[in-house]
Amino acid sequence: MGLEFLRTKQAGIYSLGNWQPHSVTERAALALAKEMNQYAWDKGWVKANCTAVYFVGGYPRDLMYRQLKGRDFAAKDIDLTTPLRWEQAAEFLESQKITDLTVIEGIESEKKNLVHRVLYPFGPDGKRLEFEITSFRGEKNYRGHHPQEVWPTLDMREDASRRDFTVNALYFDPVRKKIIDFFNGIEAIKENLLDTVGNPRHRFGEDPVRMLRLVRFRARYQMKVAWRAEGEVKNCLSGLEAVSVERIRDEMEKIFLEPRLADSIDYLVKLGLMDWVIRPSILDGMSFGDLDKVQHPPGAPYHKEGSVYRHTLEVLKVLESERLLGYFKRLFSILNRASGGQSSARGSSQTNIAQSMYPELVWAAIMHDTGKAKTQRVEADGRVTFKKHEYVSARQAASLAKYLKMSRREAQGISWMVENHLRIRLFPQMKLSKKTALFDNEYFPHLVMLLFADRLGTLPAEGGYEMIDDFLDSLEGYTEFRQRLERESRYRLPIDGHDVIAAGVPQGPRVGQVLKVLKEKFDDYLDERGRPPEQSTVQKWLEEETAP
Template identity: 25%
Template sequence: MSNREAATAQAEILTKAGHITYFAGGCVRDKLLGLKPKDFDLATSATPKDVLKLFPGSNQVGAHFGVVITKYAGHHIEIATFRTDGSYADGRRPDSVTFSTPEEDAHRRDFTINGLFEHPETGEIIDHVNGLADIRDRVLRAIGTPSHRFQEDALRLLRAVRFATTLDFPIETSTLTALRENSHLLHKISPERIRDEFSKIITSRNRRRGIELLVDTGLIQHVIPEVIALIGCEQPPEWHPEGDVYTHTCIMLEMLEDDASLELCLATLLHDIAKPPTQTFDEESNRIRFNGHDTLGAEMTEEILSRLKYPNAVIRDAAHMVSRHMQFMNVQQMRKARLKRFMSVPTFEQEMELHRVDCASSNGFTDNYVFLHEKAEEFAAEPLIPPAWISGKDLIQCGLTPGPGFKEILDEIQTEQLEGRITSREEALAYLKKLL
């Protein structure tokens, strides 16, 4: 049974019990846009008490707000009672709710495209907010007075940018004006909720527009304020004819593949985040320089993503990519052992994509990218880092005491192995004896 079938079955049970019940929100919107809905939520005249009576054992966590989570045929279905909201003292959740009618419920929602209902059996669309017209015209519009909607729940500020980005909808003028006027309210929202919305924006295929909207509305100040300094940060025109660091970064984001990972998208956005604080002008060469921006950039990336409460694995990979993005210019001069180590890290394929868009958005050089592809084919016959011929146990058997010097010895022998000068354990043991 599909998620829709499970929700339809529950709607039928509610309807037979005498309760008006509709599909609501995102599933209606997505169906009308030709997209595959992820979840099917129900809105009903049944109170939480009624819902719990019909579906014993359901989750009552949201019952205070008229929301019950039921489980049916292995699917979790959100069933919400038609309601109107009281005041929003914390700028996030209503202090109280009053159970109401479908029309009143539609008018308390955020955007017209999310305020539609669908009859589960007939497919009839119930439109109290003129959402059908906005879906037809592909425009994002707040329901009622835009400022009121954003002041009720400041997370809607980011949701507006997210929907405009993922659906590629322009934002209606008064809604956009209200976004700018109320951007400061985002400080009321927790880092975790900001992170979740921002992740959807940055991983969208339309991610460049998402970042530009965040900057244009002032919301970026409450997400990643460090991005603002990229605007107007000049670069050497011979290497970056496209313009300042912000323009360069935006072009890179646009060039990424549609399915780029979250870590790669974050690394692309932040790869030059340290250029403003490291910018100097070398009078002798008459050039702008950004010495050490990769190292400082990795530190800033860790700080920024930690502030947004990203998982440690995401922070680690994104920061690692930022720390190494300047090393690609030296790959053709690397010894075989160092090159193999460079190519063996788990993030290498993503770093290749970062390097590709970094060059394509600026100087257009492809020499290092092509070189690495050729080397990948050349090295493909065996693991980049094969099992070592020598271990610490061998060093102990030779009479050495474990300590920091072990790694230096093992690394040197591994280097000889990677260079192809040691091809067996016997040769490795002979080389070890020579070292000792």
């Protein structure tokens, strides 16, 4: 029997008669939908006047934002949903010889949740695009964020009722070019209002990470949050105890990529969510929001922003600023020339910072001054100091990275940036070996960006512009000098590991340690005298380092 699951009394219908697929993803999704529709009609699974495949999730939401708000978007991925049963969808995929990763990889959890992940060949080159096809379903009895009971349904409204926010519960019929809306998502877009589907306590209880998603969508679309959803967050915070820290970390790093980051961090603090990201135990018993109580000296000519917390927000604002983007471009222009125009492992292309290590930079910016709470002292002369706060902050940053189960590389990068965020200011005056030790770290460009943001986030910022220009001039001079050293063999250390071993050092880590010390002495000699040391001088250094 065919289906008639569109009940217009329950749903709003919005016509998009002018819709045309533009991207390859849109064209491929439409082609797949048409094939699946035709197959379902031929089989009699749905009536000829019904649609068997819909675009759901982010695509119809962003499509309506473009239609109603003029906001452009690129369709990176499109999720499909269907009233067909999982077995019917599987039969269609097999008949069309469309690769079904769910079957190939034996993903029982996806089968249980009525999901197919497919590779759909499209275009003259047969490029295979990945899509997710989900059968309409109902869910209940969540454990963590996984429903323990899942069942197929023919009711689109029941399927829509399990989604998080009203703007995400829209369905797009690509054949008839219509948006189907059961929960006033279109009206929410018009009013720029972010609200949950149904009772917010239920939605957040099903998956507490939705509270972080609320912050992310608020930032992306500059939406107001419905008072009932905002008010329910504090009642649901304890649910985050059962959420994996990896999911919390991943959602935070998605927030980092949205606009108005400082406002989002402030909002996370207001809602009480930040304490579930940076646990008070990480900050030696202090809540992140309590950094607002740690005041910089009121009479000092700097840090007019007031508290450590307000300074941190200013730093995050600078990270997004056009002014910093200009310095960013010059920095990477210098680094590109230093590497001969080749992108290095550090990420010397201007886009890599946002795509690879940008989250680490934001984490470092958030944590760079947290140690001031523990190191704040009032000296005998009345001055307020925060001596060696960078080391305490680095320790706390390392604890945060461990708690959030970051990789060892990420953890070391974040704590290294935090520990060196004051030291890097002295780069222009450093000896050559000290400059090289900093420069050779893959996070050096991000440390420099942290320095710039920290300085411009210290109000008033005007004096910081001259400092940044001087720093970049010095860095440019260093990289040009370094290139000269690398071109001419006489500027290279005339001793290698074989010489160290011949001097009596057994093979192992000690060989590298000796070479590092010799290289630092060599570079500092060159830096001070403008010429390399004699071979006999280097040999004497080797004997001193390897003496019993």
